[in-house]
Amino acid sequence: MNIAFIGLGQMGQAIAHNLLKGDHTLTVFNRSRDKAESLLQAGASWADTPAEAVAEADVVFTMVSDDAALRNITLGDFGFLTALPEGGIHVSCSTISPETARELAEQHRQKNTEYVACPVFGKPEAAQAAKLWICTSGSQSAKDRVGPLLELIGQETYDFGDDVGAANVVKLAGNFMIGCAIEAMAEAFTLGEKNGVDRKAMWELFSNTLFASPVYKNYGKMIAEEAYQPVGASPALIRKDIRLVLDTAQQSMVPMPFGMVVFQQLTATVAKGIDNIDWAGFAGEVSENAGVGKR
Amino acid sequence: MNIAFIGLGQMGQAIAHNLLKGDHTLTVFNRSRDKAESLLQAGASWADTPAEAVAEADVVFTMVSDDAALRNITLGDFGFLTALPEGGIHVSCSTISPETARELAEQHRQKNTEYVACPVFGKPEAAQAAKLWICTSGSQSAKDRVGPLLELIGQETYDFGDDVGAANVVKLAGNFMIGCAIEAMAEAFTLGEKNGVDRKAMWELFSNTLFASPVYKNYGKMIAEEAYQPVGASPALIRKDIRLVLDTAQQSMVPMPFGMVVFQQLTATVAKGIDNIDWAGFAGEVSENAGVGKR
Amino acid sequence: MNIAFIGLGQMGQAIAHNLLKGDHTLTVFNRSRDKAESLLQAGASWADTPAEAVAEADVVFTMVSDDAALRNITLGDFGFLTALPEGGIHVSCSTISPETARELAEQHRQKNTEYVACPVFGKPEAAQAAKLWICTSGSQSAKDRVGPLLELIGQETYDFGDDVGAANVVKLAGNFMIGCAIEAMAEAFTLGEKNGVDRKAMWELFSNTLFASPVYKNYGKMIAEEAYQPVGASPALIRKDIRLVLDTAQQSMVPMPFGMVVFQQLTATVAKGIDNIDWAGFAGEVSENAGVGKR
Amino acid sequence: MNIAFIGLGQMGQAIAHNLLKGDHTLTVFNRSRDKAESLLQAGASWADTPAEAVAEADVVFTMVSDDAALRNITLGDFGFLTALPEGGIHVSCSTISPETARELAEQHRQKNTEYVACPVFGKPEAAQAAKLWICTSGSQSAKDRVGPLLELIGQETYDFGDDVGAANVVKLAGNFMIGCAIEAMAEAFTLGEKNGVDRKAMWELFSNTLFASPVYKNYGKMIAEEAYQPVGASPALIRKDIRLVLDTAQQSMVPMPFGMVVFQQLTATVAKGIDNIDWAGFAGEVSENAGVGKR
Known part of the structure; x- marks a missing residue:
């Protein structure tokens, strides 16, 4: 062809x-x-x-x-x-x-x-x-x-x-779900950290058992180590995707509280001028708000 | 012994x-x-x-x-x-x-x-x-x-x-993360549903690829099918766990926006008197708020 | 002229x-x-x-x-x-x-x-x-x-x-702030109700003292009495305004957690087909989620 | 006596x-x-x-x-x-x-x-x-x-x-409502600021018209000017009150999304070690997340 x-x-x-x-x-x-x-x-x-x-x-x-x-x-x-x-x-x-x-x-x-x-x-x-x-x-x-x-x-x-729009809805939903996994791990690992539990030890448990899957393994490693390199996709780029998620949700009347949290974390990251990291780095918002930011 | x-x-x-x-x-x-x-x-x-x-x-x-x-x-x-x-x-x-x-x-x-x-x-x-x-x-x-x-x-x-408290923090964090996966799937599948995409088709994709793991497979099936039986644990029981998560977060100064959303969904479920379903059934809150509740 | x-x-x-x-x-x-x-x-x-x-x-x-x-x-x-x-x-x-x-x-x-x-x-x-x-x-x-x-x-x-856009930003911000007052009263009065305190008694206190102002008096009365007539503006109409708020916030990189909650409550109200009430009636979402809905 | x-x-x-x-x-x-x-x-x-x-x-x-x-x-x-x-x-x-x-x-x-x-x-x-x-x-x-x-x-x-508990519920509800007014103004004024509208001009409008009341006048002035002195009550002190609000809500099964946002903002403020300001200063969280923090 x-x-x-x-x-x-x-x-x-x-x-x-x-x-x-x-x-x-x-x-x-x-x-x-x-x-x-x-x-x-x-x-x-x-x-x-x-x-x-x-x-x-x-x-x-x-x-x-x-x-x-x-x-x-x-x-x-x-x-x-x-x-x-x-x-x-x-x-x-x-x-x-x-x-x-x-x-x-x-x-x-x-x-x-x-x-x-x-x-x-x-x-x-x-x-x-x-x-x-x-x-x-x-x-x-x-x-x-x-x-x-x-x-x-x-x-x-x-x-x-x-x-023809169906696959796009699925793709947007998928990026949204990845964003949710990032925020969930960010909150869980920060809760551990502030209670004396090692971030990486938690990640090893979860990414090998209940959540053993590419997203939790790959993004999870970044979040556990708080090292957001290399840049697979920037916060600003994926923020655009999550905005499409919320636009689609808006038009079809679906309240998405998790979608809104993820969008907000990405917005804060971009608003602060943090751009040269992978988008998983919005996890740093959780750490900062807990007083242990390292980003 | x-x-x-x-x-x-x-x-x-x-x-x-x-x-x-x-x-x-x-x-x-x-x-x-x-x-x-x-x-x-x-x-x-x-x-x-x-x-x-x-x-x-x-x-x-x-x-x-x-x-x-x-x-x-x-x-x-x-x-x-x-x-x-x-x-x-x-x-x-x-x-x-x-x-x-x-x-x-x-x-x-x-x-x-x-x-x-x-x-x-x-x-x-x-x-x-x-x-x-x-x-x-x-x-x-x-x-x-x-x-x-x-x-x-x-x-x-x-x-x-x-x-001695460390393993308990990890267990609480794990239940929290399961709750997050439930809410994330609930929002994603409902977004799909209201845009003409089959809930089960989405679940099959995600639970076999990016999120191929026990939590997304098992809880995800319930959420995709909106059938919350058998009852592994009741909404009221796990709500207690998520309350412990938020109490621990509160004492250690960790803002947990996802934790709060999950807690709220479980609280609404219990407040409405819905109890004879697995706790994953709090996913029904998302459907109800989108006008397509079946619970 | x-x-x-x-x-x-x-x-x-x-x-x-x-x-x-x-x-x-x-x-x-x-x-x-x-x-x-x-x-x-x-x-x-x-x-x-x-x-x-x-x-x-x-x-x-x-x-x-x-x-x-x-x-x-x-x-x-x-x-x-x-x-x-x-x-x-x-x-x-x-x-x-x-x-x-x-x-x-x-x-x-x-x-x-x-x-x-x-x-x-x-x-x-x-x-x-x-x-x-x-x-x-x-x-x-x-x-x-x-x-x-x-x-x-x-x-x-x-x-x-x-x-020329400035007055519009202010108008949008004002409608947003009214929405926030509605949600705040809805949560406060429902908390009272479920703890044995009369909704109207709370409203009388607050609307005559700390919050003595047109918004708390007028919208507050509706919320206290859970009677959302006459229709000053419908949920769907003001939902459009709050969407403009979030769009403006989005473009100017302002995370607005309250804005997102208000939008979500309005979306749920509209998604459920509730339309023949004043927009303050989204307060009913709070009551419903607390198991005491009357809308 | x-x-x-x-x-x-x-x-x-x-x-x-x-x-x-x-x-x-x-x-x-x-x-x-x-x-x-x-x-x-x-x-x-x-x-x-x-x-x-x-x-x-x-x-x-x-x-x-x-x-x-x-x-x-x-x-x-x-x-x-x-x-x-x-x-x-x-x-x-x-x-x-x-x-x-x-x-x-x-x-x-x-x-x-x-x-x-x-x-x-x-x-x-x-x-x-x-x-x-x-x-x-x-x-x-x-x-x-x-x-x-x-x-x-x-x-x-x-x-x-x-x-005997009723008046305490009302007092807690009141502090919660003040917290909501603070967050609402913080978001509204920051939206204005990032769209070229003066914070104080917005405050003057709202505190003299729709929201003309002690809370919007007094706390609003602090938020408009981003000057959180003198300290009427510290963030840590009122965070305790909002925790009591959420505890009461939890026991009586009332989901309070605004309550959770306010608590989270106060938690972030305290976690960051910011303590020598009036509690209205948690409004600074909104500014920081919009990239224009001055606190």
Whole structure:
């Protein structure tokens, strides 16, 4: 297949490399070209605009930072919507609102192209190892056609049906749940710390027993050690996601007290100018409010 | 060894049966004798009071519902503190406050007996299968002596040092973290539900990937299906535990916003008279507040 | 002066009547004409569109329900922006976001007309009695010119300077503070109720002493008596305002834990389908969660 | 009458001076004698213990810092319970839990003396000016007998019936409501500040209109100016009161989300070691979390 890939951050690069491992042609675009270097060396072609990238594409993958960026590369001046050949499929991996997904899907429909929501779970290392967990929603025929490509980049695909917004709701819910696990561990470990119990000892217990799972192991280690490097995603970036969670909750009339706490902790972190840490570092708000801040 | 066991609820019975499987003599006491039947048939002896139960004991296990009950069987009119032979060890498995643990440990010290904090994690089925996760704290020599007994009842022991209150802090923190996972799933699944995503489909994704762990699998299933049976522990019982969490947080100056939300949800559940469900059923508060309550 | 008035809800009608008491010509528009009857009888003229209403206006007052409605009457197909004569002033009384205010002000500037933010505090009865408290912001010259009109409708004007969004921030903050007083009384009176203290007795004490003020007297009476009639403003309407508060807070990085609680209570109220009560009725959420709901 | 007065902090001294203005004999006790000087000069007598102070008393007033202190002066080694002549009345002005009030009332009953709950609202200056607002509960006959004394110290008395704990619930609810007003203003003014609106301008509007009342005027000024002097009561002292609020709420099954937020802000303030400011200074938590802290 001819594949276009737009958006070469840490995640995008890793996914694009794995797509190249299949027997496909890859054309890439990114705002700054330097991020494309390793892909070009591996055989990808460069395009100067999103529109140019999709000129002969069967499928275009996108992985950008927010709704506005996705709208821009799709609908903007050099956006690819009108350039994508009829029958083409947009595989949209970004974490965006379900509304934007539904609106873009409608735009594609009018052009006789298709939109598949395809947000992914996993850190950059998981993306490199083709171990992402993939959520999909959209028309079955389109999902069937891109299925073999998704096998190149992830370890498992969970489908959420026809409504193109569904997978985005699930992705937002997942990030929210990670945020909840971070806050829960932050409170638990700080309670331990101020009562003479070692943070790491607590983490070892919980992450090996009741909560033995990637989130509690990986984020938990950072929180136990209060060392928030490397930066998987910044507080400001994930704050944007949690805002989408609350917006979605707001529109659908779901009170989310935990969502509000997590958003508030992230807001305080960003408001204080703390940015060069992984977003799990909002756990430091709990420590500071307990008088034992180290961030 | 001669072992006494006091407190034969679901958990206590299961643990006591496993102790019997070692080559030990077991004497049991419970407020109502009927709960002792299967143990008596399996070879245990009955005692009419806690004091009588420990008359020749090397070790006494206790597993009761709260601080007051533990004080009563230890220090009350027929309590065993003065009856436990010198050198005897109290293995205290109940979920209680660290203060009560420290105070009882001091009382034992004055009688030349010892106190080991030994709260456990796991549902009744895990207790039956000798698969509990055990937390200990207290004097090393006492922990060494009871170590072989703990191997009979659990799959792994995590030690938290000399301070006898430490293991209780960890147990409270663990119940708090379970409560947080319940609330997080309740909010996430309800967000999904009101946006057209199936609750069970979300649970299957999360409990098999990012959060693949006993808590998300077991409690998550209840929350996904909104079916809160069987009752592992009632809302009122765990509300007591979360109150101990907040009391401990209060005394040690730790603001716990999640702790307060969980406590509030449990309080609303109990205040509404909802009691014949597992405590995970406080998840129903989220559904009700979103206008889709089914509890 | 020639005055146009657009938006004849309870508040708008009352304000328009008071403007008529000055020696001014009044032309009115409302989506449904029946609300204009009493004004037409009092001497006002009817216009079929917002644009027609302002055709000869020196000043146009607007009082509509939200940002979208205001945009529509100003910028929409029959909107008045292009019809307002040069030098005309838009006195904008609606509760809207500061962003919308700033954007509309810019649009007016480009047409050589002016925009004055002019949100008001007070219930419909206060509007009738010309006892509103008025907040203004915008260019000084425009505020000077409309000053005599504002004296016809309010008891006092508080000015917040040149930035046209400022008065809107203040209005939003005020509605937020009213919401906080409602929640605070709801919790306090319910605490009393469940401890044997009469709700009304508490209200009488507090509203005559520490908190002797219109908000605690008026809203407090409803909350004490748990009788949420008449409907000054519906839960859904004010929920919109509190959402604007949180949006503004979000954009300016202000964590607002009280704001989030109030929003959540209103969301639960609306999600449960409770709508035919004054918004103070969200106080019923507290009672319900305490097991003594009467709403 | 012969009056004893125990507890000569800022509030106690002011009240005792006003009692002296009646034609009564006054005997005083305080932990440190220096606080009694001005009263002794004004004609009061000194007693070396609480018990000695009440030896000939018709009425004993108490005003101490918490439940433990009140228990100590009443029931402790030199406590006055057994020394108070039969028929004597204990007028208890401290902010304590309703449980302690009920328990002490029972103890008095057994000695044929009486207990009247008599917490007061007002700052030290109000106490000096005999402008306190007084809440009472307890037996009618006892309240009738002390009525003339209460007229010497307050501007108005609100009675809450026979249950001696009732007035304490009301006092706790009042402090809670003040805390809510503080947090509400902190959030509102910070929202304004970060959106270009002057904190003091907002305070002037609100404290003169919708919220024109002592709490919004007095505490509001501190919050608007972010100057938390003089110290009417410390964060740690009022944190104790809010803890009593939450304890009472907990026992009576009342979820109080605002109560929890206020408690948390006070806890963070105390945990950070900030103590030499008025308790309204917990408003600084909001500013800090918005990145504009000045405390």
